[in-house]
Amino acid sequence: MTTSSNKRSFGWLALLTGLVAATTIGIVALLINIFERKQEARTPFAKVVVVNEISTDPKPWGLNFPQQYEDYLKTVDDDYTDFGGNHALPPSKLEEHPWLKRLFAGYAFSIDYREARGHAHMLADQEVTKRVTDVQQAGACLHCHASIIPTYRRIGMEQLGQDVTAKTLGESYNHDAVMAGFKAVSQRTYEEVHAELEKTPDHFQSGESDDPHAHMGSAHPVSCIDCHDPDTMAIRVTRPGFILGINKLAHSDDPVPHLPSIKKWRDEGAKGMYDPNLHATRQELRSFVCGQCHVEYYCANKMTLTFPWSNGLKVEDLEAEWDNTEFPADEEGTAGGKFYDYVHKETGTKVYKAQHPEFELWSQGIHASAGVSCADCHMPYEKTGATKTSSHWVRSPMLNINKACQTCHNVPEQELKERVDVIQNRTRSLIDRSAAGVTEMFDAIMAVQKNGATEDELQPIRDLQRKAMWRLDYIASENSKGFHASQESARILAESIDYSRQAIAKCYQLGTKPDSAPAKPKADASTDSDAADE
Numbered sequence: 001m002t003t004s005s006n007k008r009s010f011g012w013l014a015l016l017t018g019l020v021a022a023t024t025i026g027i028v029a030l031l032i033n034i035f036e037r038k039q040e041a042r043t044p045f046a047k048v049v050v051v052n053e054i055s056t057d058p059k060p061w062g063l064n065f066p067q068q069y070e071d072y073l074k075t076v077d078d079d080y081t082d083f084g085g086n087h088a089l090p091p092s093k094l095e096e097h098p099w100l101k102r103l104f105a106g107y108a109f110s111i112d113y114r115e116a117r118g119h120a121h122m123l124a125d126q127e128v129t130k131r132v133t134d135v136q137q138a139g140a141c142l143h144c145h146a147s148i149i150p151t152y153r154r155i156g157m158e159q160l161g162q163d164v165t166a167k168t169l170g171e172s173y174n175h176d177a178v179m180a181g182f183k184a185v186s187q188r189t190y191e192e193v194h195a196e197l198e199k200t201p202d203h204f205q206s207g208e209s210d211d212p213h214a215h216m217g218s219a220h221p222v223s224c225i226d227c228h229d230p231d232t233m234a235i236r237v238t239r240p241g242f243i244l245g246i247n248k249l250a251h252s253d254d255p256v257p258h259l260p261s262i263k264k265w266r267d268e269g270a271k272g273m274y275d276p277n278l279h280a281t282r283q284e285l286r287s288f289v290c291g292q293c294h295v296e297y298y299c300a301n302k303m304t305l306t307f308p309w310s311n312g313l314k315v316e317d318l319e320a321e322w323d324n325t326e327f328p329a330d331e332e333g334t335a336g337g338k339f340y341d342y343v344h345k346e347t348g349t350k351v352y353k354a355q356h357p358e359f360e361l362w363s364q365g366i367h368a369s370a371g372v373s374c375a376d377c378h379m380p381y382e383k384t385g386a387t388k389t390s391s392h393w394v395r396s397p398m399l400n401i402n403k404a405c406q407t408c409h410n411v412p413e414q415e416l417k418e419r420v421d422v423i424q425n426r427t428r429s430l431i432d433r434s435a436a437g438v439t440e441m442f443d444a445i446m447a448v449q450k451n452g453a454t455e456d457e458l459q460p461i462r463d464l465q466r467k468a469m470w471r472l473d474y475i476a477s478e479n480s481k482g483f484h485a486s487q488e489s490a491r492i493l494a495e496s497i498d499y500s501r502q503a504i505a506k507c508y509q510l511g512t513k514p515d516s517a518p519a520k521p522k523a524d525a526s527t528d529s530d531a532a533d534e
Contacts, residue, residue: 162177296355319352430475434497
């Protein structure tokens with residue numbers, strides 16, 4: 001073999017060795033990459049700090065989830081839309097719509113009622129509203145405005161005789177203790193329950209806070225722990241009101257086709273309690289976490305906070321539960337009586353106050369039927385670098401049409417906005433017409449009362465008044481202005497107008513026409529009525 005032949009052979013051998021080495025390195029790199037991705041899938045976030053079941057302060061969570069925390073902080077800085085949003089000083093609904101003062105005459109909402117702001121504002125706004133500073137409110141209001149579950153657990157553990165320390169409080173959700181604490185404080189005053197919030201240790205602050213933005217000590221508005229398991233970050237429901245309410249709904253005959261896990265649970269025999277954290281799908285939970293608070297409920301101090309879902313989720317289903325509800329008697333065996341929210345000060349009729357039934361109205365709409373959750377529109381997915389997350393800048397989809405709507409609707413942004421504007425403006429117009437009917441009804445009732453109508457004569461008129469007011473308030477206080485279920489909203493407002501006109505006609509039948517001059521609105525809250533904050 002010649003020298004040149006040896007050199008060629010050596011060159012081929014070196015080349016082959018290089019190719020094998022390069023291929024080996026490439027395969028190893030690929031395997032390492034696959035391994036790392038699998039590890040990332042098993043642990044989808046890096047735990048910089050440990051959070052647990054008493055970590056109500058969202059800041060430490062933000063060290064582990066900076067993108068979500070930055071989004072959460074943006075809820076203090078939302079733009080204002082035509083039908084809700086955010087302001088340094090939110091507009092007064094009472095000034096924009098004076099008929100609200102008459103609708104809520106005798107109730108705390110007649111003295112202060114402003115546009116809602118974002119989640120990070122919700123406790124601070126509640127602490128300063130005249131509805132709380134000027135009127136005695138129930139501590140049940142903090143069920144939704146504060147990150148209160150550790151406080152329920154602490155009080156419940158004390159009642160159950162369990163060892164209560166920061167360590168034991170932070171170990172687990174402890175369902176039984178949370179429920180016991182929830183029932184124990186539901187009928188206490190706002191100040192008493194707020195004081196309990198400040199006593200509950202936080203994993204990082206241990207009850208002390210040097211944060212100038214902290215709310216009355218260590219109390220925080222709804223935050224990460226209210227919707228996520230601190231160990232796994234899985235979405236979960238924590239609010240006792242919802243857990244009890246959705247169980248009642250599951251045991252009802254309401255078909256709820258938009259909640260397939262309830263149908264499955266019923267088909268399997270409806271055994272025990274329907275537990276949303278055990279039975280619901282992840283897509284359902286993306287609505288349930290919002291339904292913990294964006295609903296109709298009773299939260300004054302005559303009985304435990306209640307979601308009225310025993311008959312279903314339609315407006316008449318909720319009304320039927322209130323119609324059949326009796327307040328519990330007190331220790332002396334007195335009090336009790338039929339349920340009502342407040343006594344309407346102009347007419348003396350006991351009426352219901354709707355809160356903000358977004359979950360119930362969404363349940364009647366086309367998006368729920370199509371399997372679209374609350375989070376799909378209000379917390380749409382976003383991509384930051386290589387990471388896809390659900391935006392925690394919870395806000396109106398109209399401020400984020402591209403990501404909130406156009407993911408499903410292949411329609412220009414302006415056209416989508418115009419479609420929503422049509423629905424909301426039509427609903428607004430129907431609300432105004434319903435309000436005109438209701439206020440004319442007040443004048444008619446006051447006129448027949450002035451002319452000596454008996455209570456027996458007034459009773460059927462009072463029933464119509466309650467129905468008309470309930471339906472108007474139901475849609476006027478719901479935050480989508482009809483968008484969540486446009487036809488259902490129109491139906492409900494049409495019924496409100498009909499009930500008002502029936503009441504006016506019955507007043508005419510008593511032989512007396514109402515005064516031509518409208519009655520002067522009475523805006524102060526009665527001291528003998530229930531008062532509850534939304």
